[in-house]
Amino acid sequence: MELSVCSRQSTVSKTKDKKLPTANCLLPTSSLPIAYCQLSTVTSSIVNCLLVAIFCLLPFTFCFAYVATAEEEPIICQANNIEYSKDGKKMIASGDVRITYKGIKLTCDRLKIDAQTKDAYARGNVVLSEEGSRLVGENLIYNLDTKEGSLDNASLFSPVWYGKGKKISKVSDNEFKVSQGYITTCDPRHPHCADYRISSQKIDITLGQRVQAKNVFFWLGKVPIFYFPFYSYSLKDNRPHIRVIPGHSKEWGAFLKTASRFNIGEGEGHINLDYYERKGMGEGVDYKYNSIFGEGELNTYYIYERDRLKAEGEPAERERYKLELKHHYEIDEDTNLRFEYHKLRDKDFNKDYFYSEYEQEKQPESYLSLTYSPGSYILSAKVKKQVNDFWTVTEQLPELKFELSETRLGESDFYFKNESSFNNFCKKAANRDASGGTIDKVGDEKARRLDTYNQLSYQITRLWNWLDVRPYVGTRQTYYNRDKNGKGDLLRGIYYGGVDLSTRFYRVFDFKSDFLGIEVNKLKHIIKPKASYNYIREPKLPSSRLFQFDSVDDISGKNAVTLTLENILQTRRRVRKFSENKNLGEVYPLYNVEEREEEEIVNLADLTIEADYYMHHREGHPHQLSDIKGDLDLNPYDWLNIDVGTVYDSYAGHFKEMNADLTAKGEKWGFTLSNRYQRSESCELSAELDYALNSLWKIGIYERYDFIKQKNWDSGGYSMVHGYRIVHELPCWIVELNYDYKKIDATQRKNNSTVWLIFRIKALPGEAVEISK
Numbered sequence: 001m002e003l004s005v006c007s008r009q010s011t012v013s014k015t016k017d018k019k020l021p022t023a024n025c026l027l028p029t030s031s032l033p034i035a036y037c038q039l040s041t042v043t044s045s046i047v048n049c050l051l052v053a054i055f056c057l058l059p060f061t062f063c064f065a066y067v068a069t070a071e072e073e074p075i076i077c078q079a080n081n082i083e084y085s086k087d088g089k090k091m092i093a094s095g096d097v098r099i100t101y102k103g104i105k106l107t108c109d110r111l112k113i114d115a116q117t118k119d120a121y122a123r124g125n126v127v128l129s130e131e132g133s134r135l136v137g138e139n140l141i142y143n144l145d146t147k148e149g150s151l152d153n154a155s156l157f158s159p160v161w162y163g164k165g166k167k168i169s170k171v172s173d174n175e176f177k178v179s180q181g182y183i184t185t186c187d188p189r190h191p192h193c194a195d196y197r198i199s200s201q202k203i204d205i206t207l208g209q210r211v212q213a214k215n216v217f218f219w220l221g222k223v224p225i226f227y228f229p230f231y232s233y234s235l236k237d238n239r240p241h242i243r244v245i246p247g248h249s250k251e252w253g254a255f256l257k258t259a260s261r262f263n264i265g266e267g268e269g270h271i272n273l274d275y276y277e278r279k280g281m282g283e284g285v286d287y288k289y290n291s292i293f294g295e296g297e298l299n300t301y302y303i304y305e306r307d308r309l310k311a312e313g314e315p316a317e318r319e320r321y322k323l324e325l326k327h328h329y330e331i332d333e334d335t336n337l338r339f340e341y342h343k344l345r346d347k348d349f350n351k352d353y354f355y356s357e358y359e360q361e362k363q364p365e366s367y368l369s370l371t372y373s374p375g376s377y378i379l380s381a382k383v384k385k386q387v388n389d390f391w392t393v394t395e396q397l398p399e400l401k402f403e404l405s406e407t408r409l410g411e412s413d414f415y416f417k418n419e420s421s422f423n424n425f426c427k428k429a430a431n432r433d434a435s436g437g438t439i440d441k442v443g444d445e446k447a448r449r450l451d452t453y454n455q456l457s458y459q460i461t462r463l464w465n466w467l468d469v470r471p472y473v474g475t476r477q478t479y480y481n482r483d484k485n486g487k488g489d490l491l492r493g494i495y496y497g498g499v500d501l502s503t504r505f506y507r508v509f510d511f512k513s514d515f516l517g518i519e520v521n522k523l524k525h526i527i528k529p530k531a532s533y534n535y536i537r538e539p540k541l542p543s544s545r546l547f548q549f550d551s552v553d554d555i556s557g558k559n560a561v562t563l564t565l566e567n568i569l570q571t572r573r574r575v576r577k578f579s580e581n582k583n584l585g586e587v588y589p590l591y592n593v594e595e596r597e598e599e600e601i602v603n604l605a606d607l608t609i610e611a612d613y614y615m616h617h618r619e620g621h622p623h624q625l626s627d628i629k630g631d632l633d634l635n636p637y638d639w640l641n642i643d644v645g646t647v648y649d650s651y652a653g654h655f656k657e658m659n660a661d662l663t664a665k666g667e668k669w670g671f672t673l674s675n676r677y678q679r680s681e682s683c684e685l686s687a688e689l690d691y692a693l694n695s696l697w698k699i700g701i702y703e704r705y706d707f708i709k710q711k712n713w714d715s716g717g718y719s720m721v722h723g724y725r726i727v728h729e730l731p732c733w734i735v736e737l738n739y740d741y742k743k744i745d746a747t748q749r750k751n752n753s754t755v756w757l758i759f760r761i762k763a764l765p766g767e768a769v770e771i772s773k
Contacts, residue, residue: 076099077097077098077111088115089115090115094109105129106128106129108126108140109123109124117143119143122142136157148171148172150170152167154168155168156176156205163178163203165180165203166181174206174208175205178205181203185732198219200216201215202214211232213231215227232263243270244258253276255277257272264289266291268288272284272285278307282353293329294330294337296327303321303353304320320346322342324341335370337368337371338370341387342366342387369383378401380401381400384399394428396423399421399422401421402421413459414457419453420453421450422451423451426445445549447480449481451476451477451478451479451552455496456473468501470500473496474495475493476495476496483547492540494539496537503530504527505527520604526568532561533562534559539556558614559616565609575598575602603635607630607631610629625651629646630646631646639665642660644660645659671690672687682706686703686705688701689701689702698726699727700724700727701723702722723739725738736757736758
């Protein structure tokens with residue numbers, strides 16, 4: 001093959017054996033590419049001078065080439081040396097070669113490229129970079145147009161995932177095949193990376209979609225831990241395919257909980273297979289789906305218990321299970337369909353095996369509802385059914401409801417509000433106890449009810465330029481087909497009336513201070529008093545004759561004034577804001593915050609006091625003044641918030657309830673102190689501290705103590721909980737050690753202590769490998 005090289009002469013020189021020194025070259029984008037250097041026709045002396053200057057500058061220059069056919073984006077090439085074939089269709093570059101073409105960047109030691117077919121052959125220190133991926137290896141065969149090819153002894157770098165193999169083939173724009181290799185989320189470029197990896201003879205990777213492989217080994221360092229005949233992992237999120245939790249507890253004994261993740265279309269699920277030394281084998285399937293008819297989840301679990309700890313006389317073997325289905329279908333922007341079904345074998349099943357779900361919802365409801373809410377009103381239909389007969393449930397077969405929010409009538413200042421509903425109630429009592437035994441069942445309470453509430457109000461704004469007035473009248477008419485005594489066709493009428501008075505005063509003080517570090521730049525004091533008079537006429541049909549299905553059935557007369565006073569102190573100051581430091585967070589997520597300051601208006605203090613004064617004596621309440629409610633919110637510093645809520649009995653002279661929270665947060669630490677107080681029942685104090693010692697270590701302490709329950713331990717309930725944790729960050733992993741202690745059974749004085757050792761993959765923070773005892 002005859003080649004042309006960049007030359008200092010004005011004509012193309014042809015050579016087979018001799019290479020000329022490097023020079024600047026330009027390949028035009030019209031017709032066939034040729035190399036040329038343009039010289040002006042000048043005198044011989046000027047030419048000689050220019051030639052001497054060119055040869056002096058040649059050692060400090062690169063060759064630049066633009067290779068293209070007509071109307072095509074050019075291939076831009078930089079190298080120490082570039083050679084061309086006689087017809088100009090092929091190019092050979094060597095020495096620090098750099099290619100740029102249609103978003104592709106290719107660097108190597110030596111490159112051969114065909115300008116027509118766009119086939120490229122690269123050798124030595126090959127790096128192929130495209131959007132979302134980077135390939136590094138030795139020998140590359142690649143087509144710049146189809147973006148397909150292969151690379152020997154290659155490594156693949158993409159967001160989150162890394163791959164390495166004897167050969168990596170790129171079969172489409174975002175599809176790769178790794179031969180005799182592995183994938184991992186540990187960055188192999190890190191010198192101290194104690195990595196894990198997933199290896200196979202053939203791994204298929206579709207960036208942003210999925211990883212698939214057969215006959216897969218999971219390695220931790222140089223040790224194979226697991227084998228899977230088939231592996232499929234979605235790259236649409238950062239969660240692992242397998243979850244394994246070994247551990248030990250007093251109730252279960254030694255246990256091993258496993259969950260294998262699978263995907264069907266847009267849905268995702270887990271196959272759960274668990275072993276409990278003192279219970280037996282448990283299995284189940286969890287599946288979350290998303291379709292054109294909505295989204296939802298299915299949860300199932302089954303275990304045949306062979307309980308070795310059961311007391312004499314209690315069944316040691318029994319079936320326990322659950323079946324749960326939740327579905328939500330957004331038919332259009334205004335219409336929603338919801339369905340929930342919860343079938344449990346016994347009332348303690350979730351408490352024993354899924355405690356976090358039990359804490360969120362101790363008695364899940366099974367229902368079907370359809371809601372239409374275009375804006376000013378809501379129209380809904382609901383059916384609720386008793387599915388588990390160990391819980392008392394008020395069935396609604398069905399409930400039809402219409403709610404019209406306060407709507408302005410034309411251009412007037414009148415507003416109208418309506419709430420109407422029809423219910424076919426059936427209150428079914430439980431007929432089984434916690435262990436599944438039959439109990440004497442109370443008769444069902446059945447009734448149909450048609451209820452409507454209508455309210456008309458008038459809004460007067462800025463009366464006398466300072467007072468807002470809102471009078472209203474309302475009526476509730478309710479039909480019952482029967483009462484407790486069996487008497488039918490009852491009509492109850494209740495009449496409402498009242499007025500709301502409110503205003504707002506403020507004054508700005510030209511005051512600046514930095515006392516105790518509390519920054520104040522002018523001070524604005526806002527006072528917002530409000531008085532509401534509410535009247536409800538005593539219904540002629542007393543609630544004692546009615547089945548109590550909900551609050552509508554328990555309405556009594558009222559004649560009271562509600563007094564509310566709110567005081568606010570505002571100022572303008574610089575506020576520190578903490579946000580993720582993305583440059584640091586990719587490496588050290590435990591220490592990934594950065595600080596900035598913004599000026600804004602803040603409430604230094606916000607105090608609200610509210611009480612009801614009744615014009616009549618209430619049954620069971622000797623005084624006309626209700627308990628006084630208070631709420632105080634303090635923000636003395638941008639890193640500190642104090643929130644206190646109280647209920648005070650003014651006649652007895654003591655607080656009945658008090659909830660207080662202190663929250664403080666700095667760049668490297670966070671602290672929370674909380675108190676929950678109910679007179680004669682509980683006084684719980686809890687505190688939590690998190691502190692980042694440095695970029696690699698973080699500690700946490702949690703304490704909770706109930707003074708009243710500890711004093712009256714024999715009456716039941718826990719009295720104390722405390723926990724400690726240490727978090728250490730490695731290049732690929734976050735390791736967390738937790739210890740918790742709590743009293744869980746007052747009658748038997750049982751204590752429970754748990755130790756967790758949790759390994760989290762940094763690139764996959766949503767899941768963890770957890771070892772507990």
